[in-house]
Amino acid sequence: MKAVRMHGYGGVEQLFFEDAEQPTLSEPSEVIVKLKAASINHIDIWNRMGATGINVPMPHTLGADGAGVVVEVGARSGSVKVGDAVCLYPPTGCGHCEFCITDQDFMCVYLRVLGERMEGTYAEYVKLPAQNCFPIPQGYSFEEAAAFPLVFITLWRMLITNAQLRPGESLLIIGIDGGVASASLQLAKKVGARVLVTSGSDEKLERAKKLGADHGINHSKTDFAKVVSDLTDGGGVDVVLDCVGGEVWRKSLRSLARGGRLVTCGATAGGQPTDDIAAIVSKQLKIYGSTLGSREEFRQLIAFVSASKIKPIIDSVFPLRDGAVAQRYVEEAKQFGKVVLRIPD
Numbered sequence: 001m002k003a004v005r006m007h008g009y010g011g012v013e014q015l016f017f018e019d020a021e022q023p024t025l026s027e028p029s030e031v032i033v034k035l036k037a038a039s040i041n042h043i044d045i046w047n048r049m050g051a052t053g054i055n056v057p058m059p060h061t062l063g064a065d066g067a068g069v070v071v072e073v074g075a076r077s078g079s080v081k082v083g084d085a086v087c088l089y090p091p092t093g094c095g096h097c098e099f100c101i102t103d104q105d106f107m108c109v110y111l112r113v114l115g116e117r118m119e120g121t122y123a124e125y126v127k128l129p130a131q132n133c134f135p136i137p138q139g140y141s142f143e144e145a146a147a148f149p150l151v152f153i154t155l156w157r158m159l160i161t162n163a164q165l166r167p168g169e170s171l172l173i174i175g176i177d178g179g180v181a182s183a184s185l186q187l188a189k190k191v192g193a194r195v196l197v198t199s200g201s202d203e204k205l206e207r208a209k210k211l212g213a214d215h216g217i218n219h220s221k222t223d224f225a226k227v228v229s230d231l232t233d234g235g236g237v238d239v240v241l242d243c244v245g246g247e248v249w250r251k252s253l254r255s256l257a258r259g260g261r262l263v264t265c266g267a268t269a270g271g272q273p274t275d276d277i278a279a280i281v282s283k284q285l286k287i288y289g290s291t292l293g294s295r296e297e298f299r300q301l302i303a304f305v306s307a308s309k310i311k312p313i314i315d316s317v318f319p320l321r322d323g324a325v326a327q328r329y330v331e332e333a334k335q336f337g338k339v340v341l342r343i344p345d
């Protein structure tokens, strides 16, 4: 089969579109999926750079997100059948620790994620546990079905399970460009929240407004915390989504109302920000870190996006062979929404 594989840690020059061995079943609980689409996530880039500290045998196939058709099933694949059109739930655990037996594999110390410790989706075929295959949300194309799992499950857990964002509350999204940010905007508007977004690009702010953002703040021209204060009559917002960190972190804390919640799933501008403990203490703030979510949350999410007709925003689609080009495009933050790889038949 064809795959985009990395041959070492480093830049995109480590990625090669080449022939790779097709996966075969080794456990009765596994299935093989013929992929139709995959999508690019920042985690793929961190894995490629070796920034996650995980060592995998080379060459290695990246890609946590994918969608396709089941072509082979093991003897214990449950309700998953050959011919099913599926999207993929990325993480899997050891199967018997306190987290795995309560459907919280994503907290297992032996966590394995597609494209990370497992061979990923930048390929024509992928092998994974049957229980990680879910029906594609209603009305989704394969490209849309490959664009939503990692991003949407992460923000579903952050905003709905953890921060418990409610109708009428306000949400500030820092840096409206990545897949997580644009998906959060869509989800928060469906919940009925007032949404403020920041970006260094007026063009991206305009696009966010077309998607329903109530206010756009250009953070390269103004102090966004000051603008947030003005827009909320000095009260601050109920929830901030900050996956940027670095210099921005203190301003995010400053933007929160008393009893506010900050949620984060990463730090693209630096993971060691200066904190403001006084603000956390005096304003009774809550900070939730999260990545991924449970299968039950994934089921809730699929039901929610099917009923509310939310679809992931797709910025662009590249053919599989251009996996390296697509990763560079994401690294340069050129996108608004998700970047997808189309996998030919």
Ligand SMILES: [Zn+2]
Pocket: 093, 094, 095, 096, 097, 098, 099, 100, 105, 108, 109, 110
């Ligand atoms: Zn476990």
